[in-house]
Amino acid sequence: MNIFIVAYVVFIVTANLIGLLIFKKSRNLYLAALVIFIQAGVFGVIGVVWAVVVFEDGFSAFFGFNLAAYLFYNSILVLFLALVVSIIKKVKKHW
Numbered sequence: 001m002n003i004f005i006v007a008y009v010v011f012i013v014t015a016n017l018i019g020l021l022i023f024k025k026s027r028n029l030y031l032a033a034l035v036i037f038i039q040a041g042v043f044g045v046i047g048v049v050w051a052v053v054v055f056e057d058g059f060s061a062f063f064g065f066n067l068a069a070y071l072f073y074n075s076i077l078v079l080f081l082a083l084v085v086s087i088i089k090k091v092k093k094h095w
Contacts, residue, residue, distance in 0.1 A: 036071065037071075040069075051063040
């Protein structure tokens, strides 16, 4: 298996687990989406540095940018789910 795929999985699972822990502690999905969004930038920079150090090539920096993009999409998905849950709660409250 490609080492980059393993790194993608590790970073994405780590970001989601940290987001889950934040959600369990604060019971706020919006905060969890914000934490995952912030981690997209942090893990993206870590991915850039790691890829450049390992491969010693400037073009390997795009690995970190790609990783940050996946985590950004992930945070958008969590934000969308938070909006859907909020709408469902409001609809149930009025029924």
